[in-house]
Amino acid sequence: MDKMNIQSVLQEVFQDVFDDPSIVITRATTASDVEGWDSFNHVRLIVAVEERFKIGLSTAEVADLRNVGELIDLVGSHVRT
């Protein structure tokens, strides 16, 4: 799966987790840009990403994500392997 496809699927995950079909993500999107993206919903988001892409992410990997671009790259590194 290429990164544009990952971003497209991730957008659906974001819309579902934050219950907002109008959310549009870019690589520059951060937690400050998405209402409700706090530490509790971050756990929900990551677990939803794991389920959607059928991957496992470690807490260390997801702790320092600064924006959606880094999440796309992280998912990409797991999906390829």
Added chain:
Amino acid sequence: MSAFPGAQEFPHLAAIAAATLQAWPEHEKFIRVSLGNGDRGFLSRLENVATDVVALTGDELDVFARDYRWTCEIVREEQFYFARHKKYRRSTLEEAIRDVYGNAPYMSRYVNGLLLTQVLWLNHAQAMDIYRDKFLPGNREGYEHLEVGPGHGLFLVSAARDPRCAGLTAWDVSPSSLESTRRALRKMKVVRPVAMEEAEICSVDPKPDAFDSIMCSEVLEHTEHPHKALDNIFRVLRPGGQLFLNIPVNSPAPDHISLWRKPGEVQSMVENKGFVIEEFIALPPTGQTLQDALKHDFDISCIIIASKP
């Protein structure tokens, strides 16, 4: 810029917030939500708690702040586990002793971190507020008070300072934990006697009707047999006496082994033991509404004030 609006009026809260942000700059948004709710009466009372916390940390507030960050991170690990598996990682006391209680350096950091949650996590701060502002004043004059699992001593010190309280007892399964509470009370300048008794709440064979007031906060989720613990609490509470309970549902932590999934389960359990629930307050975690916490199975602190008929 201050850590939260009005910080200059609450110097101990501000000191704790500043030390925490020094250790964990990314926690700024959380602290602004937690301490920035604008209720000055609540913040004034929380400042009193913060004063006690600073007395306990002494000149090591920076160490406690780093341990708070570490504690939040290990709780986060458990939140991920809970979200993936829909259960707590550990379910027996043996596992908790093996991984947590038996590891002295781990426990030291964990207990330090939990102390600061009493101020920085809104549900913990609100629980303390209800205990100090509502539960204790509701006790009868000259009440005999028992606290089960006194830990950091912040709850026990409030009863110790209450001139209407005639006697104080604390039970804990761990002698080292009791010693730690003793030290905490000394740091908070408590001079009156407190009976510190080694007792395991699930298996103790207590004298019935011994106390007018019982406090048991965030203890039952650490036990394998919470029903037995509640039976014993019911037994030692005098008729007409009142109980303060704080039982968290969906609250993953390294040493939480008994899981309740809905506030209603907690309510039924307490009522089925014979208590009459006078107040039931469900507190969502910092930044969440109760509706969302229920919907997404987030941590909810169930605060119960109950009486024995």
